[in-house]
Amino acid sequence: MNNESTIHVHGAEIETHEIHHDGNGHPHHKETFITKYIFSQDHKTISKQFLITGIIWAIVGGLFSVLFRLQLGYPGQSFAILETFFGKWAEGGQIKPEFYYALVTMHGTVMVFFVLTGGLSGTFANLLIPLQIGARDMASPLMNMLSYWFFFLASMIMLSSLFVETGPASGGWTSYPPLSALGQASIGSKIGMDLWITSMAMFVVSSLLGNLNYIATILNMRTKGMSMTRLPLTIWSLFFTAILGVLSFPVLLSGFILLLFDRNLGTSFYLSDIFVNGQILPNEGGSPILYEHLFWFLGHPEVYIVILPAMGMVSEILSINSRKPIFGYMAMIGSLFAICILALLVWAHHMFVSGMNPFLGSFFVLLTLLIAIPSSIKVFNWLTTIWRGNIRFTPAMLFAIGFVSLFISGGLTGIWLGNATIDIHIHDTVFVVAHFHIVMGVSAFFGMFAGVYHWFPKMYGRFMNNTLGYIHFWITFIGAYLIFWPMHYEGLAGVPRRYLDRSIWTSFNQFGDLNKVITIVTIVVFAVQLMFVFNFFYSIWKGRKVRTLNPWSATTLEWTTPVNPGHGNWVGEIPEVHRWAYDYSKDGRDFIPQTEPVGANETTEH
Amino acid sequence: MSSFWIIVCLILGFIITFQIAKASEYVAILRGEERTRKENNRINAFMLLAFLVVGLVGVWYCNEKLKGKILGEAASNHGEKIDTMLYITLAITGVVFFITQILLFWFSYKYQEKSDRKAFFFPHNNKLEVIWTVVPAITLTILVGFGLYYWFQITGEAPKQAMVVEVTGKQFGWEFRYPGKDKKLGRKYYKEISEGIGNPLGQIWADKDNHDDIYVSQEAHIVVNKPIKFIIGSKDVIHDVGLAHFRMKMDAVPGIPTTMWFTPKFTTKEMREKYGPDFNYEISCDQMCGKGHFSMRGTIVVETQEEFDRWILSKKPQYLAAMEMQKSAPAVTTTDSTSVQTQATTSIQ
Known part of the structure; x- marks a missing residue:
């Protein structure tokens, strides 16, 4: 990067900042409630907006899973509460099949996109990029604000689809056509599906605005001395996440637009030879497999979009709380890069039994299993990071350790599924549900929780309650394993996904008691998440106040800002960086901040 | 009615937990925050070790309970191959699973904060990194090899007399x-x-x-x-x-x-x-x-x-x-x- 231009940019930044300060007395510069909290261009406020919207969505998505777990644990039993919630969709207290599928679809869509993409990347990219690279704000604060408001718009459209008469989309979060293209095939493929597609299109716009901004900011706005190889790993992971998003979301959008055409304009991109509900359709020559390719070209990178930021935050938190540098910094960047490249080349492992040419499948087996190499490098490096450390178990640290444990468990079953031979048997069974919930669902949530507990002091100038944090961690961690570990066994027995009642099957009805246990644990775990939400909001106003600038004794730049930084982050000049972000326990010192010049007698190794 | 009582229980449990949590914060201030922090650290380090032990027993128990309920012998020639592949993968990933999880929780317990302990400044080591790049690469080559060998047999042309x-x-x-x-x-x-x-x-x-x-x-x-x-x-x-x-x-x-x-x-x-x-x-x-x-x-x-x-x-x-x-x-x-x-x-x- 060109250093001169940075200095120049920052010079200009400081100037505007000072003008801003001088202008505080003038009415047209004054921040009103609206510019400060609603249409804010401050990256910190936008990050909070993403986080709180994400939390609300997580409650909705989580609640849906609890409700359909009731059906799975107790098929045939009626629950008055379901009729209270859903009216005609759960007459007599039992969820109707078409609504069960709507719930699963919404649970998936909401969790994957609105919580773990919007809520996770949106929150931490916005909060951490300017603070950790030493910038006053994003490259384009306006685009950043728009990114949130498109996300909000997408949220509103998705939410409204829950209330239309024919119900929300119900073709699964993947929405394969022809099911999702034909209103005759499923009630959820009527107006609900159009709203789903529109909402997702808005989401893609939001994600592109955000991601381009993140990339531009990381490349151009680093403070003096902050070379790329001095960046904390959080920034590297958010950088690769943004690149993945920019490269793959447009493909998803194109797939959705073709689907919209098939639905409303009579085209035949995905439709051919269809006799549905007694009606012969005129469409010929389309291919549903085309949609699968377009969808998974995003769908697979998406799981890395979800997990990479979590990996970055976990690396940072493990290092800080072990009081040790992250082990193999360059290898960590290299493995992030490898994951980023491979993520774009493995999508068809979701399609081994879709009718795709088996020869083509074999390449995807190879490429998919290759991902295990950078993943295992990361795991071993995390293990070495905590080895011979001096570990502080803050709630954030516990969640980071939990993340590593879950990532190992879920990652290893990925080696099963990525191998086409085994996939034939366990494809689309409950085994898959167990695998991806552990490896990208729960562990991404763990990364997010770790991030929230760790950076809450920076966000609100207060701490979250520790005791509640510990209870939250232990119940969630034990619960996650209790819920998803036994599901592997159901999957090995061949129990298909998305079966709301297995009683008519002689091969799949042997897990009745297990399903009840899972449902009960789910309810408990969900209740504890509500407790976390309570802790979060309570602590914003009533939490213990942060009294030092650097409560975790960390090296990175965000802890050099005031406890409650204003728009512009640093009062006066932005600090200059002289070293990498991981000088912990070096030369007998607990930590050396990035802003401290390298001493004459210092060990030179990194 | 039962759902009503469940909700009442959850709310009560929640209020009690919250009161305890709030009280613990005051107690921490009274007793000295640093002392409380160290005590919490010890408790959590012990819990992590306990989780490992109970978890490993749980893995065994879950297997005992459920292994009889998964499908038994494969009923086709391809099924046999798939089961073989599954067992090969289970063996390899199983070994990795136990080693890494035990190390993770054991390290967490062993290297918990102690006032006389100094963390070891260990930023990188090329030899170690090469080992854990090469070993997984070789292992995965074996898995890919077996996998594709079976995959082509299973998805190949059906015999003429089929x-x-x-x-x-x-x-x-x-x-x-x-x-x-x-x-x-x-x-x-x-x-x-x-x-x-x-x-x-x-x-x-x-x-x-x-x-x-x-x-x-x-x-x-x-x-x-x-x-x-x-x-x-x-x-x-x-x-x-x-x-x-x-x-x-x-x-x-x-x-x-x-x-x-x-x-x-x-x-x-x-x-x-x-x-x-x-x-x-x-x-x-x-x-x-x-x-x-x-x-x-x-x-x-x-x-x-x-x-x-x-x-x-x-x-x-x-x-x-x-x-x-x-x-x-x-x-x-x-x-x-x-x-x-x-x-x-x-x-x-």
Whole structure:
């Protein structure tokens, strides 16, 4: 990067900042409630907006899973509460099949996109990029604000689809056509599906605005001395996440637009030879497999979009709380890069039994299993990071350790599924549900929780309650394993996904008691998440106040800002960086901040 | 009523927890925050170790409880290969699982904060990093090698003498077509489909190969120890032919025929003797297909050649049934078959 231009940019930044300060007395510069909290261009406020919207969505998505777990644990039993919630969709207290599928679809869509993409990347990219690279704000604060408001718009459209008469989309979060293209095939493929597609299109716009901004900011706005190889790993992971998003979301959008055409304009991109509900359709020559390719070209990178930021935050938190540098910094960047490249080349492992040419499948087996190499490098490096450390178990640290444990468990079953031979048997069974919930669902949530507990002091100038944090961690961690570990066994027995009642099957009805246990644990775990939400909001106003600038004794730049930084982050000049972000326990010192010049007698190794 | 009490319990539990948590914060300040922090650190370090031990016992217990409920022996030649591959992978990933999880929790416990401990500044070590790049790479090469070796055997061409059956998925059931004496499936075109006049699959009656094709629904019969090739299609949305006992699976895609073949090893009767009288080879739909997805069930009866011959002889070709239905309902206009023939773009075989 060109250093001169940075200095120049920052010079200009400081100037505007000072003008801003001088202008505080003038009415047209004054921040009103609206510019400060609603249409804010401050990256910190936008990050909070993403986080709180994400939390609300997580409650909705989580609640849906609890409700359909009731059906799975107790098929045939009626629950008055379901009729209270859903009216005609759960007459007599039992969820109707078409609504069960709507719930699963919404649970998936909401969790994957609105919580773990919007809520996770949106929150931490916005909060951490300017603070950790030493910038006053994003490259384009306006685009950043728009990114949130498109996300909000997408949220509103998705939410409204829950209330239309024919119900929300119900073709699964993947929405394969022809099911999702034909209103005759499923009630959820009527107006609900159009709203789903529109909402997702808005989401893609939001994600592109955000991601381009993140990339531009990381490349151009680093403070003096902050070379790329001095960046904390959080920034590297958010950088690769943004690149993945920019490269793959447009493909998803194109797939959705073709689907919209098939639905409303009579085209035949995905439709051919269809006799549905007694009606012969005129469409010929389309291919549903085309949609699968377009969808998974995003769908697979998406799981890395979800997990990479979590990996970055976990690396940072493990290092800080072990009081040790992250082990193999360059290898960590290299493995992030490898994951980023491979993520774009493995999508068809979701399609081994879709009718795709088996020869083509074999390449995807190879490429998919290759991902295990950078993943295992990361795991071993995390293990070495905590080895011979001096570990502080803050709630954030516990969640980071939990993340590593879950990532190992879920990652290893990925080696099963990525191998086409085994996939034939366990494809689309409950085994898959167990695998991806552990490896990208729960562990991404763990990364997010770790991030929230760790950076809450920076966000609100207060701490979250520790005791509640510990209870939250232990119940969630034990619960996650209790819920998803036994599901592997159901999957090995061949129990298909998305079966709301297995009683008519002689091969799949042997897990009745297990399903009840899972449902009960789910309810408990969900209740504890509500407790976390309570802790979060309570602590914003009533939490213990942060009294030092650097409560975790960390090296990175965000802890050099005031406890409650204003728009512009640093009062006066932005600090200059002289070293990498991981000088912990070096030369007998607990930590050396990035802003401290390298001493004459210092060990030179990194 | 019970749900009311559950909610009351949750709320009460919540209030109690919150009060304790709040009180603990005050206590911490009274006793000195640093002291409380250190105590919490010890408790959590111990909990992590306890979690490891209880977790490992739990893994064993879960396996004891559930291993008898997963499907037993694979009932096809391909199934055996898939099970072998599964056991190879289980062994390798199992070893990695235990080593890494034990290290993770053991390190967490062992290196908990102690006032006399200094963390070890250890930023990188090329030798270690090379080891844990190369070892996984070699292991994965082995897995990919075995995997592809089996994959090509399973998805390769079916043997010449294989019996051919056409499977068609629809919302929400399964239909089958046997080629009859001429061993050829006649051509079909979806616009010919008319359930009212006995043509549920859209067979083109002008094609003579169709005249002896036999149509059945929901239950297919196949012959033990004889390779069977399914030609799979769908009428409406994507379905999936899932055969858990044979360990096979293949999507049914409208407009794009797919295939699957295997050799069944045991008759339904033999399986019932082993696994109880309720046993059935079931066809499950494994691709989300609408509100009846969970109930889209078909069955396969595996039997000896003689039993199969007797069964197929008892079936009448669909052509005859359709002609009868058309005669009895002359009002139905039949499409001009010659024009349809020229239109016919999709043909099986």
